[in-house]
Amino acid sequence: MWCFVSESPSVVREYRIPHSELGQVLYDKVCEDLGLLEKSYFGLRYRSKRGELLWLNLRNPLVVQLRGRSPHRLSLQVKFFVSPQELQQPITRHIFYLTLKNRLLLGHYAVTNEEKIKLFGLIAQAELGDADQTLPTQYHTILPDLSEETINEVLTAHREVMSDTMTPTYAEIQFIGNVSKLPGYGVEYFCAETKERVQAVIGVCTTGLQILTQARELMHSIKYEDISKVSYHQNHFSVHYYRSSGGTGVEDVLTALKFRLSSRKIAQALFRAFTESHTFFRCESVERVVRQQHSHTGFGSFLVLMKPDTSRGKVFRFDVGHTRRQAYDSAWRKLHPGNSPTQDQRWSLDLENYGAQRTWPVSSTLRSTHSQEILLSRQPTGSQPPVQIPKPPSATQEDDSSPDSTPEGTLPHKANRHDGGSPMSAGPAEEEMMEKLQDQLSNLQESRLCQVCLDNEMTTVFCPCGHMFCCETCSKECNRCPVCRAEVIYVQRVFFS
Template sequence: MWLISQPNSVILEVKADPNSIGQECLEKVCEKLEIGAESDYFGLRVNSGSGPGRWLNLRNPLDPHRIPGGRLDLRVKFWVPPHLLINEPTRHQFYLHAKLDLTEGRLVVADWEVARRIIAYIAQAETGDCDPDVPPMHIYEECDKIGPQGEKPEDHIEKIIDYHCEIAGMRESQAEYRVLKEISNLESFGEELFFCKSVNETNNAHNLYNHLLYHRPQAEEPRARESDQEIDGGATVGCLASGQTGSGCGCRLSTCVGVGPHGIVVYRPACNGEQEIGVEKQSIPYTAIHRAQPLRRFFQLSYVTADGHEAPLHVKMAKAGQAAALYRAVTEKHAFYCCETVRSDVTEQFIRDLKGTIASIFNDSSTLGRRYVFDIRRTCREVHDRARRAAHALAHAHAHAHAHEPRPRRRSSAGNEHKEFRSRSRSGGGETLACRVCMDNAMDTVFLPCRHVVCCGECAPRCNRCPLCRSEIENSMHIFLPVEYQKMNNSIMVK
């Protein structure tokens, strides 16, 4: 029995065979949550109790000895903008994880107006319309960390209430979508941080991002970097702490590497007494990376600079496992966001334990003790196309089942008979072009921006989302089909 914790602390119990792999456990969880078509966005995380934990390799067998208490966390592993998510349950899980990262400080909002909008959307999704006399203060207090670091403006709560009142009537799903839309514009969206030193009360993502925002007005051009960069994560780095000579912002941060959708970012806080920053951050896109590999505690990277020269970058982590995890994150995120498909040299890369190494001496094809390094199966494009095809097949199956249900013939007046006859003549005497909602009138309305034609003019105003792709409808437009599309069985009914 495995206990899977969702971002809202709801725990699911999953039964798995002793020799099953992590992918089977994830698929059972996603089946319960109805997100199976887009399960590739998610992963299972082992909570170590101290620090952010580690991602479970889903292609390897579940090892109870390496998972404390058999507890795992369901988390979003690959972040994408909300308009790429096809199913509503998937957007809801993304929202739960986004709210958790916002309230715990792993996502930092630099602007007060944006922070207030996000808090208002969260309150609307959690409690509905705002009552100005009794606002949901418990939600506002829960979102206390959302926003820039420092003292909050005096009218902070009043403006949140004003925003909350302005969006009265907004549906829960729409409010969750707006939260995801706001965070997708953040600079740190989808970025996973790997600190060289252990994560603690001062050395964490919240303090790092706030440190960069604090120094951004004073920051100048980065200093010239050496051609051979070696970053020792075990050294004392960061700003001057309180109590020391000189002035500083008081944080104690280590160098860390952020791995995001577009590349890696090396953060090196190094402030002096005048609060001037030396090297704020160094961005290296995936297209510039030549090679990367872990070597014990070092993560070694070779990349091409803007001048066209190849430069190395060595980052010394606190443990060898952290260097291996950083290498895995760089490889998997690059394959997911930038590649058309996952290459075989990524899917087939594996290591062996001692027994497997001994067995491979006599039989190189032996699978004993084999443990895969990466567990990525599909790229971002492939996941989106797979989910879209699954949604289309489901909608088609529902429409087909509904079309073959026997419907009693209604006695209608002359006006209704004319309307029914006109509907049949528009569809050519068949149901090929019939509205997929009422199955009576002909399809004559296109939804925007998805541009699907599935409804008639009477049913279209009642749809909030496209019945075919489930995307949000921003506008609709009446269309006129050509006469040749009204033909059915080479005939046209004419009155």
């Protein structure tokens, strides 16, 4: 497999990797070329055939992720944005700088024009050196698409930051520190739609979930500690969280928010981003339910119904090898063989959010009822106002039976009861049986999905080989069967009864 991995727009590395190799092989080669030891903070990002921006899962084979013709283009980017003081290697800080610079130029951060010009001045100092040795035309090479007026403002800001101590390396550090204080630092955004057809943005960050408007104005923030469950089905994403009563003496209520995303892969990416971010920033260790949760693709999705333990077509859902603390300690031991960071050394980092606690913020993942759902522990925090998502003036109430219009539930946090009023109870055996049935149902639903787009049901059979693999739309692009590589003479339409 022929791959191009870009470290920056001007640095692209070429690799030849066997199709059957895991993504980890490619990532290790990239890190080895860079001399990067702090691997846990980064990942490889690529665009799918349909243009979706996805993270490469290092635990799965490249062939099931990178589809289409070679060469495949990926980029090395920051995946987990920690405090700048936690970065121990110069190359780590440099890649952080490149990722943050790219996001700034793409408008990821909501900054004033004055703040942006100051940041551009630091970029100029980091990449061009002192202002008195820089030609005006050189600014266009590092800051494209800027007007002459803006370039003059950047030149002034560049001269202001120039000093004897402001080396290019220190300018990068200063840039990272300034960007880390911006509201959008470390947030991964996903465009979504509410049941009222209102456009919204869901942000996954170090503290939980953010619900924003299209203009990136924060409407509500839901902390990890208050989230009970997240799940997805097809292109729908749901989050259940506890809303505090604000000290009124009334029990906290369980609120469900449901969103629709552009495709199933984007819903999967949001589900994965939430789970991995929660594990990295809030857990003491990577739990078993996160390490082992998987699904099956291709023929494996059928075989798993008869042989649940089969590894045929097995792909892991999550790719997070360390927590925040483990990542820091692992890098420290590699850079200082034979030593481990003491508590004082670790907390000399002065983490802004947690420095006064002297403990790393943790919570735990309780269990997964099936492969598309994660249950979290819940430790309620202070009062939070209910989520207010504006409705368009012309919006009308839809039928509750519609899968796209499931009402947002607000239920008291009490035990479910039968009609007679006695608490509903289930023993461990019943709960285990229910989990197995839900898992089998999830596998059955996934086994009927098109293995190309993962959105529609499989509705065609390739003839004469007889393999059932994709939907009618995707079958038109296949001249050979993706399973056996036999030539497709014609495509037969089939129906599930």
